[in-house]
Amino acid sequence: MAASDHLSPTQFHKISRWVYAGAGENKERIRHSSSMRGQWGHDATCSCGWDSKTGGAVKTAVDDAVWSHKVEHDAL
Secondary structure (H helix, E strand, C coil), rough: CCCHHHCCCCCCCCCEEEECCHHHHHCCCCCCCCCCCCCCCEEEEEECCHHHHHCCCCHHHHHHHHHHHHHHHHHC
């Protein structure tokens, strides 16, 4: 993690959730909304610049990555 990825003590993590629509070359990353139903590929980004970069994992895997990111960041 680069020094520029760190938030100042007065800043908080802001996690943005993403899903993928389409398939193959036409896959598009769009913001997740609570009203979305069905099976989606998930990703997440943080205000510090972190990105899960899964390319469309199941939600629980991305949730675990977000949790790990927050714990790692708080330990610094």
